[in-house]
Amino acid sequence: MASVASVSMGIATNFLGLAKTRSYPISSVKTTHFFTRNRQNCIVQNRKFLACTISANSRIVCSSKQPERRFSRRLTAVSSSATSAAETEDSGVVTKIPPDNRIPATIITGFLGSGKTTLLNHILTADHGKRIAVIENEFGEVDIDGSLVAAKAAGVEDIIMLNNGCLCCTVRGDLVRMISELVSKKKGKFDHIVIETTGLANPAPIIQTFYAEDQIFNDVKLDGVVTLVDAKHAGIHLNEVKAEGVVNEAVEQIAYADRIIVNKTDLVHEPEVASLVERIKGINRMAQLKGTQYGQVDLDYVLGIGGFDLESSAFPTNFLNAIAEHHDHHSHDHSHDPGVSSVSIVCEGTLDLEKANMWLGNLLLDRSDDIYRMKGLLSVDGMDERFVFQGVHDIFQGSPDRLWGADEARVNKLVFIGKNLDRKELEEGFKDCLL
Numbered sequence: 117m118a119s120v121a122s123v124s125m126g127i128a129t130n131f132l133g134l135a136k137t138r139s140y141p142i143s144s145v146k147t148t149h150f151f152t153r154n155r156q157n158c159i160v161q162n163r164k165f166l167a168c169t170i171s172a173n174s175r176i177v178c179s180s181k182q183p184e185r186r187f188s189r190r191l192t193a194v195s196s197s198a199t200s201a202a203e204t205e206d207s208g209v210v211t212k213i214p215p216d217n218r219i220p221a222t223i224i225t226g227f228l229g230s231g232k233t234t235l236l237n238h239i240l241t242a243d244h245g246k247r248i249a250v251i252e253n254e255f256g257e258v259d260i261d262g263s264l265v266a267a268k269a270a271g272v273e274d275i276i277m278l279n280n281g282c283l284c285c286t287v288r289g290d291l292v293r294m295i296s297e298l299v300s301k302k303k304g305k306f307d308h309i310v311i312e313t314t315g316l317a318n319p320a321p322i323i324q325t326f327y328a329e330d331q332i333f334n335d336v337k338l339d340g341v342v343t344l345v346d347a348k349h350a351g352i353h354l355n356e357v358k359a360e361g362v363v364n365e366a367v368e369q370i371a372y373a374d375r376i377i378v379n380k381t382d383l384v385h386e387p388e389v390a391s392l393v394e395r396i397k398g399i400n401r402m403a404q405l406k407g408t409q410y411g412q413v414d415l416d417y418v419l420g421i422g423g424f425d426l427e428s429s430a431f432p433t434n435f436l437n438a439i440a441e442h443h444d445h446h447s448h449d450h451s452h453d454p455g456v457s458s459v460s461i462v463c464e465g466t467l468d469l470e471k472a473n474m475w476l477g478n479l480l481l482d483r484s485d486d487i488y489r490m491k492g493l494l495s496v497d498g499m500d501e502r503f504v505f506q507g508v509h510d511i512f513q514g515s516p517d518r519l520w521g522a523d524e525a526r527v528n529k530l531v532f533i534g535k536n537l538d539r540k541e542l543e544e545g546f547k548d549c550l551l
C-alpha cells in the first residue's frame with residue numbers, strides 16, 4: 117500500500133495537470149484523484165465550489181483559522197500508515213480517520229407540518245436504549261413544552277434550541293458551535309444526535325457541515341438524512357413554481373434523503389399515495405421509502421442507517437437493490453419537478469481508474485452545484501474489492517468495500533441526483549471510462 121504522503125503527492129500532481137488543461141486559475145480550482153487503489157476512505161472537496169460558498173456565506177470563511185484544512189482531506193480507515201499521516205503543503209491536509217466511534221447524527225427534515233416533531237417524539241419515547249441529544253431548529257418562539265412533551269418525559273439528554281433563523285443559512289455557525297459544545301461537555305453521556313430542521317430548510321448546507329467543519333467531522337458522523345413527506349399536502353409544495361434561482365425546498369428535501377417517510381397516509385386514498393411515491397422516485401430513486409401515519413416507523417429505519425458510512429453493508433445493498441428494482445420497471449428517467457431528477461447507470465465492465473478520475477473531476481468542476489448527491493459501486497481494473505463511493509455536491513467520499521464474489525458479475529451501479537441531469541451525457545461519459 118502506498119503511503120498516505122505519496123498518495124497526497126498524486127493528488128497534487130493530478131490537480132495541477134487538470135487545472136492547466138481547464139485553464140482555471142490555480143487558486144480557484146482543485147480536483148484530485150477521486151478513486152485510489154488504496155484501502156482508504158477519502159473525502160475530497162473541490163476548491164472551485166468552496167470559492168462560491170465563501171462568497172455566499174461568510175460564516176464559513178470567518179470561522180476558519182486554517183481554511184486549507186477543508187479543501188481536501190484524505191482519510192485512512194484501516195491503514196497502519198494512518199498513524200504517520202501528516203499535513204502536506206500540496207494536498208491540503210491528511211487527517212487520520214478515527215476508528216469510527218464517532219457519534220452518529222441524524223438529520224430530520226421535511227416540509228412545514230409534515231410530521232417531523234411527531235417522528236422525533238416517536239424516536240424519543242421508543243424503547244431503543246439510546247441516549248439522544250436533540251437539536252431543534254425553529255423560527256421564532258418555540259413552545260418546547262408543547263412540541264416535545266414526549267422528549268421531556270423520556271428524559272432526553274439534551275434539547276438545544278436554535279431559534280430565529282434557518283439552520284441552512286444564518287445559524288449554521290451556531291450549529292457548529294452547539295455540536296462542538298455538546299461533544300466537549302457531554303461526550304459519553306449520549307449516543308446519538310438528532311437534528312430537526314425547520315420545514316423551510318434546504319438540507320444541503322447542513323449535510324456539508326458534517327464534512328466541511330473539522331470541529332464536527334472529527335467527533336460526529338452523519339448517519340443519515342430522513343425526510344418526512346406529507347401525503348396530503350406534498351403535491352402543492354412540490355408544484356410550487358419558484359423564481360429563477362430560488363430552490364424549491366420540498367424538492368430539495370426529497371433529493372437529499374437517505375430515508376423517506378410518506379406520512380399522514382390516513383388523510384389520502386391509496387392511488388394518491390401511489391402517485392406521490394412515483395413522483396418522489398422521479399426525484400430520488402436512491403432513498404428507501406415507507407408510508408406511515410404519525411411517524412410510526414421501525415427505529416432501525418431512521419437510526420443507525422449508515423447513509424454515509426461506506427463500510428456499512430446495509431448501505432450499498434439496500435440502495436442498489438432499490439436502483440435495480442426501479443431500473444427493471446423504468447426504462448427512462450422522469451421528473452415533474454423543475455429539473456431535479458435521478459439518473460442511474462447500471463452496466464457491466466471494468467473501469468479505468470485514471471479515466472474515471474478525469475471524468476469525475478471534469479464533471480464536478482462544471483456541475484458540482486447541480487449534482488446534489490451521487491452514490492455508486494464500481495468495478496475497478498486491478499481491484500479485487502468493490503469500490504463504493506458517494507458525494508454531496510463536490511464533497512466526495514469513497515473506499516474499497518468487500519471482495520467481489522467468485523461468481524458475482526462485476527456490475528457498476530451509479531446514481532446521480534440533481535438538477536438538469538443529462539442521462540445520455542452521464543452514461544456516455546461513464547462508459548468511456550470502461551476498458
Ligand SMILES: Nc1nc2c(ncn2[C@@H]2O[C@H](COP(=O)(O)OP(=O)(O)OP(=O)(O)O)[C@@H](O)[C@H]2O)c(=O)[nH]1
Pocket residue numbers: 226227228229230231232233234235314315379380381382383408409410411
Ligand atoms: N392525520 C394525521 N396527522 C398527523 C400525522 N402525523 C402528524 N400529524 C399531525 O400534523 C401536525 C403537524 O405535525 P408535526 O409533527 O408538528 O409536524 P412538523 O413537521 O414538526 O411541523 P413544523 O415544525 O411546523 O414544520 C400535528 O398536529 C400532528 O399531530 C399523521 O400521520 N396523520
